[in-house]
Amino acid sequence: MDYTIIVVIEILRAISWLVLLAAGLGIIFGMMRVINFAHGEFLMLGGYTVIMSTKAGVNIWFAMLVLAPLCVGLFGVLVERLVIRFLYGRILDSLLATWGLSLLMIGGVTLIFGNTVEGVSTPLGAVDIGAYSIPAYNFVLIFFAALFMVAIWGVMKFTRAGLIARATMQNPAMAEALGIRTTWVYMATFGIGSAVTGLAGGLLAPLTGVVPTMGVNFVGQSFITVITGGASMIAGTLSASTLLGSISQGMTILTGPVYGDAALLLAALVLLRLLPQGITGRIFTRSL
Amino acid sequence: MTKLSRRRFLQSSAAVAAGSVALPFAGLAQDDAILVGGLHDLSGGLDTSGIPMSQIFELALKEINDTGGLLGRQVKPVIYDPQSNMSLYSQYATQLALKDKVAVVHGGITSASRETIRPIFHRFKTLYFYNTLYEGGVCDRNEITLGTTPAQTVEKLIPYVMNLWGKKVYTVAADYNYGHITAAWFKRYVEENGGEVVETEFFPLDVTQFGSTIAKIQAAAPDIVLSAMVGTGHFGFYRQWAAAGMKSRIPMASTTFGAGGSEPIIMTPEEGDGIITSFGYYPTIDTPANIAWKEKIAAAYPSNTPVLSELAEVTWEGVMIWADAVREAGTLDREPILEVLESGKTYDMPAGKVSIDPLTHHAIRDVYIADLKDHEFIIKEKYEQVPPADTQMVCNLEEDPDANVHHEISLN
Numbered sequence: 001m002d003y004t005i006i007v008v009i010e011i012l013r014a015i016s017w018l019v020l021l022a023a024g025l026g027i028i029f030g031m032m033r034v035i036n037f038a039h040g041e042f043l044m045l046g047g048y049t050v051i052m053s054t055k056a057g058v059n060i061w062f063a064m065l066v067l068a069p070l071c072v073g074l075f076g077v078l079v080e081r082l083v084i085r086f087l088y089g090r091i092l093d094s095l096l097a098t099w100g101l102s103l104l105m106i107g108g109v110t111l112i113f114g115n116t117v118e119g120v121s122t123p124l125g126a127v128d129i130g131a132y133s134i135p136a137y138n139f140v141l142i143f144f145a146a147l148f149m150v151a152i153w154g155v156m157k158f159t160r161a162g163l164i165a166r167a168t169m170q171n172p173a174m175a176e177a178l179g180i181r182t183t184w185v186y187m188a189t190f191g192i193g194s195a196v197t198g199l200a201g202g203l204l205a206p207l208t209g210v211v212p213t214m215g216v217n218f219v220g221q222s223f224i225t226v227i228t229g230g231a232s233m234i235a236g237t238l239s240a241s242t243l244l245g246s247i248s249q250g251m252t253i254l255t256g257p258v259y260g261d262a263a264l265l266l267a268a269l270v271l272l273r274l275l276p277q278g279i280t281g282r283i284f285t286r287s288l
Numbered sequence: 289m290t291k292l293s294r295r296r297f298l299q300s301s302a303a304v305a306a307g308s309v310a311l312p313f314a315g316l317a318q319d320d321a322i323l324v325g326g327l328h329d330l331s332g333g334l335d336t337s338g339i340p341m342s343q344i345f346e347l348a349l350k351e352i353n354d355t356g357g358l359l360g361r362q363v364k365p366v367i368y369d370p371q372s373n374m375s376l377y378s379q380y381a382t383q384l385a386l387k388d389k390v391a392v393v394h395g396g397i398t399s400a401s402r403e404t405i406r407p408i409f410h411r412f413k414t415l416y417f418y419n420t421l422y423e424g425g426v427c428d429r430n431e432i433t434l435g436t437t438p439a440q441t442v443e444k445l446i447p448y449v450m451n452l453w454g455k456k457v458y459t460v461a462a463d464y465n466y467g468h469i470t471a472a473w474f475k476r477y478v479e480e481n482g483g484e485v486v487e488t489e490f491f492p493l494d495v496t497q498f499g500s501t502i503a504k505i506q507a508a509a510p511d512i513v514l515s516a517m518v519g520t521g522h523f524g525f526y527r528q529w530a531a532a533g534m535k536s537r538i539p540m541a542s543t544t545f546g547a548g549g550s551e552p553i554i555m556t557p558e559e560g561d562g563i564i565t566s567f568g569y570y571p572t573i574d575t576p577a578n579i580a581w582k583e584k585i586a587a588a589y590p591s592n593t594p595v596l597s598e599l600a601e602v603t604w605e606g607v608m609i610w611a612d613a614v615r616e617a618g619t620l621d622r623e624p625i626l627e628v629l630e631s632g633k634t635y636d637m638p639a640g641k642v643s644i645d646p647l648t649h650h651a652i653r654d655v656y657i658a659d660l661k662d663h664e665f666i667i668k669e670k671y672e673q674v675p676p677a678d679t680q681m682v683c684n685l686e687e688d689p690d691a692n693v694h695h696e697i698s699l700n
Contacts, residue, residue: 006503013499107331115336116550116595118663119527121558126533132506135531138499207531208496209523209554213333217494217521253500257491258463260500 002130007253009129013138015245016145020204021218022225022237023148024197029226030233031169031189034084034094038102039222040215042194046072046201047210048109054120060206061123068202069195076194080187088186102215109212122206137206144203145241148196153234165189224268230278239279244268321364322620324349324607325384325414327395327405332372333520334397337548340594341419341603342367345394347588348607358614366390374404381405385412391620394419394606397599399466403694406431410692415622417606421547421568421598423469424650424676425695427683430622432609432629432644434602434651436568438473439678441543444655444671445566446477446514449541452564454511455483460501460525461516462544463490469697470516470543473678478514486510491522498525502532515542523554530559541565546665549597557662566657569601569639570665573656581638598639605637605651609644641673648683650676 025039036042046068053063083101087094124136156162167175168185176182208214225244229236247267252260275282326345329338349363357363366388368380377396384390385408392415396402399422409416410430417432424437450457457478461467467490475485486508489501505513517525526545529535541564546552552560571582581604586593594600610625612635617624630646640654655674658665682695 003503003507007500010499010503014497017497110331110335114592115339116553118556119523119554121556122527122531126531132503133533133537134499134503135528135533137531207524207528209520209527209551211336211520211523211550211554213335214520216333217496220494249500253504256489257495257501261492261495 002132005129006132006134009134009138009142010253011246011249012142014249015241016142018221018225018241018245019145019148019237020141020200021222022229022241023145023152024193024195024200025222026226026229026233026237027152027196028190028193030231030236031165031193032088032186033091034088034190035091035098035223036193037095037098037219038079038105038215039197040217040219041102041105042072042076042197042215043201043204043218044109044210044212044215045075045105046198047205047208047214048113049198050202050205051117051120051210052113055118060120064202064205065199068205069199072198072201073191073195076197077187077191079194080190084190085183085186106212106215113212115212117210119210120206141203144199149234149238156233161188221264224264228268228271228278230275230280232280236278236280239283243271243279321362322358323366323388323390324363325388325390325393325395326365326367327370327377327380327384327393327401328367329372329397329401330367330369334372336550336595337397337597337599338372340549340596340600341395341397343589343592343594344585344600344603345607347585348604350588351584352607352611358611359618359620363611370401374400377401377404378408381408382412385409385414390414391614392417392610394603394610396420399423399694402426406694407692413622415610415625417610419599419602419606421602423466423697424678425469425682425697426650426679427648427685427688427691427693427695429626429649429685429689429691432606432649433679434605434609434642434644434653435598436653436655437650437676437678438470438543440568440653440655440674440676441566442470442473442477443677444669444674445541445543445564445657446474446483447481448566448657448669449512449514449539449564450478450481450483453539455481456509456511457483457485457514458505458508458510458512459485459488459514459516460505461488461490462518462522463492464518465696467491467516467518472698474514474516491517491525493519494521496521496524498528499532501525502529502534505538506532506534510538513538513540515540516544517542518544518547523551526551526555526559526563535559535562539564543567546660547597548599549595552660552663552665553595560660561662563660564657564668565660565665566655567598568651568653568655569596569598570656570658570667571596572658572665572667573639574667575638575640577636578638601637601639605635605639605642608637609635609642640670643673645676645680647685648676648679649685650679652676 049068049071050063054060122137126133127136168182172182225240229240248260248264251263328342349365353362370376394417421435459471459474461471471488613625613628616628634643642653652675655671657669658667
């Protein structure tokens with residue numbers, strides 16, 4: 001019984017992990033059809049923000065929840081103004097440019113901070129569930145993944161900003177004709193997507209080794225989740241994370257991490273063969 | 289008035305042209321420094337290990353020059369950055385052997401990179417030093433391998449921790465040949481010491497979440513967790529282990545934690561303290577030789593001081609042992625140098641005494657066990673002159689001097 005509870009929490013946490021990793025990327029891809037290849041490095045930047053500010057004495061929660069999204073969000077706006085805005089509608093060029101950006105970021109962070117700095121321990125300690133103990137921080141991840149989804153849905157559905165964003169997404173030319181400055185919408189979207197990625201990077205920092213090259217460990221899972229999910233930000237991210245997270249964690253628990261990894265890739269392959277536009281290309285097509 | 293015939297004009301201008309072409313060569317001949325190749329990953333995922341190795345490599349060459357050079361000549365590093373990329377490794381190795389014609393090459397970090405460049409140096413008869421701990425099994429007379437192999441460290445670590453903690457062992461290891469071979473050695477020595485490996489789990493290098501494994505380990509309730517995890521993704525294992533409150537429940541030992549020197553820095557004391565490891569070198573070795581060596585490094589690199597680990601120290605050994613052999617052989621020719629290296633000399637190094645086993649070209653060296661406390665390895669045990677028993681099982685260069693293989697050592 002204890003073990004069943006642990007397994008359920010573990011699967012929920014795996015789903016949340018994918019939601020957190022993919023949400024920022026999903027916003028940018030869903031809105032603007034731009035693939036940010038430096039996504040892993042945006043996560044890394046969020047992680048470094050947390051580590052460096054905690055070292056300087058800042059409260060870890062403030063660093064994770066405020067500073068990380070703020071820094072990475074502003075950085076995202078800068079990147080959009082300097083690089084991305086010249087490349088809208090040119091998917092391959094934007095891939096190449098953001099890949100170059102990722103190398104630049106790895107080099108820059110290595111140059112400034114060196115490649116080994118003491119990380120931060122996971123806050124909150126452990127909780128006992130029967131004979132098992134798990135990190136209490138797991139619940140933080142699950143909570144924030146849920147909050148992300150609800151917040152994005154709420155903003156898109158009920159605010160004027162969300163309405164403008166949806167209009168731009170559906171028909172940029174018509175939105176422009178109605179007096180919406182779409183370039184600003186794109187800039188804001190890229191900034192918000194980056195901020196969400198920064199927040200995710202901040203939340204991951206106490207769970208993993210924060211080094212300049214850490215992005216590569218996350219970028220694969222993030223892309224697979226977004227592409228499998230398809231163009232809808234919320235339904236796509238949520239359905240793909242749930243499906244892939246439970247398949248890979250289920251396999252990991254049953255057999256081991258090697259097959260867990262393989263199962264995730266296999267599931268993504270089969271899904272994309274059957275639904276080349278992603279899950280939301282066929283199902284939940286009208287959802288956000 | 290002399291008449292400048294067309295023939296004379298051509299002759300004289302040809303001479304001038306020849307002279308101007310010949311001049312640079314004359315200049316090169318005067319600058320007769322001995323070229324020494326260094327191939328370490330200075331960027332990419334392995335730079336945490338490669339940069340310190342390269343810093344020490346350069347410092348060792350500088351030390352040789354400061355103490356009078358080699359054979360009356362200076363030594364000069366030729367350094368390329370293979371960027372953790374195997375095709376660059378093979379490109380630069382070929383370049384070092386054929387274009388730069390270096391006297392020796394030091395470098396290669398992962399086994400994949402070594403197996404990319406080792407056959408190139410073998411073919412072009414360019415002496416090669418591999419200064420990294422690895423899974424054992426290379427049999428090649430052209431390569432000198434100075435780092436520890438699993439038989440050296442695992443053999444000592446397992447009885448030590450089983451004595452401390454108990455007999456039931458759970459192994460977690462990286463999913464590639466190094467992890468698999470090390471896990472096989474864990475199993476052999478655990479069983480030889482009357483224990484039992486209840487489970488062995490392998491992790492692809494990009495796995496970053498370990499929650500379900502940690503739950504499985506709790507269900508199995510072992511006395512010891514043995515780790516052969518590798519790389520930045522696997523840092524998360526130690527962090528999530530501590531977060532689940534497991535540090536105080538099940539102790540951990542490893543022959544990879546801190547191999548490149550970065551884990552003990554990145555992990556906070558509450559995460560890293562108490563992990564017991566075994567390597568051929570620790571910066572905390574308390575001998576005059578090591579203390580003097582560390583001072584030398586701190587003086588040479590006052591900022592950006594290299595992280596010291598077995599990788600960095602063994603790189604120093606490699607350069608110094610090569611230089612010693614050149615002095616004794618009195619030549620840069622490969623054959624006489626190899627004969628000196630095979631003569632069974634013992635070298636005093638910061639890590640302790642090192643000698644080269646002539647049958648395998650691997651090091652017979654001192655092995656240490658240490659306990660991590662507050663980012664520092666506290667040395668608990670020292671074992672003198674441990675042979676590379678694994679490679680000795682499969683390699684005999686006296687019988688087969690032309691061997692050019694990497695044996696997969698099978699323990700079954």
